[in-house]
Amino acid sequence: MQGIIIAGGFGTRFRPLTYTRPKPLMPILNRPLLEYQVALLKAHGVTEIVFATNYMADAIEEHFGDGSRFGVKMRYAQEDQPLGTAGAIRNAAKSLWRQETVVVFNGDIVTDFDLSAVIDLHRRRGARATIALKAVPSPNPYGVLELDTDGRVLAWLEPTEEQKKALAANPNVEQTGWDYINAGFYVLEPEVVESIPEGRAVSIEREIYPRMIAQGEGLYGAPAEGYWVDVAGPTHYWKVTNDLLRGRVNVPLPGTPRAEGLWCMERAQVHCTLDAGAVAHIGEGAVVEKEVHLRGTVVIGAGCHIERGCVLEDCVLLEGVHVSEGADLTRVICDRDVSIAAGSRIADAVIAASSHIERESRLGASW
Incomplete structure (x- = not known):
């Protein structure tokens, strides 16, 4: 089966981290986000994948190549200008191997x-398009889908800007029920793509789904069970990591x-023990010296070096980070x-690539 992964977003909510990589290549436990999607698609019979790319497209193609390293075939469809979700699908479809049913995955979803x-x-339904659905508490800031008893989509209700602002201002509003939202995974027949x-x-x-609803063109929803997170920004990134x-x-x-x-990748050297209740993932070739305290949830990237006496609590360090003796993050x-x-104290911060933090620095509201 063939698949399209939409991986062209600019990742603005992830800046400064996305100044150096496209968001779909953000490492999660020392593995790019897109690799989780590729592995899931392959496990469900999708062996030919086209990436719909835009921002830093070359980095995605350089990482995955022809796909042979991942046991699938891969091609790339780079946009000259942003084409939106449907436009990206239409453009990528030109690079498919055959004209047949295709699955589409938004490139910022982690799910099982x-x-x-x-x-x-x-x-089984003979649908023209099917949307995987996730049940979430109501009210919520997402577009909500209404289904009939056969699973046909009757309406797609987007919240107004006023509703979104009200929810953002009061995120702990009382739950009134459950809604189905778009989970970012579609099954499409060729005529829908065309x-x-x-x-x-x-x-x-x-545009496309509302037209199908209005014209009764066989758009269905498929409620799915399991884990699902849209990795929209650093808060969601941290949740998925944990x-x-x-x-x-x-x-x-x-x-x-x-x-x-x-958990350790190859050649990781860990000379300390985890504090009670802690979990950690250590990247390839990383070194964690004695008397280091790892607390909460910690990810240390490939080639990092954490010197003696450091404390890391609920941190993610990407590749090549060096933390000198006695620092507290x-x-x-x-x-x-x-x-x-050495001796720096940093809390509640995102630090841009290649930054140098001076000795005994104090950064963040907690200090």
């Missing part, structure tokens, strides 16, 4: 859904378990090649 069940339901206008930006959520490492997502983790709560995300001098 049973995709085969969604595909099978699509076929109906998407070419050469301009087109939204599948705001959930994966604590076993809340039914996907295999990269690396090898070395002790309770500790709490709720910090470091991009690649950051150096933090």
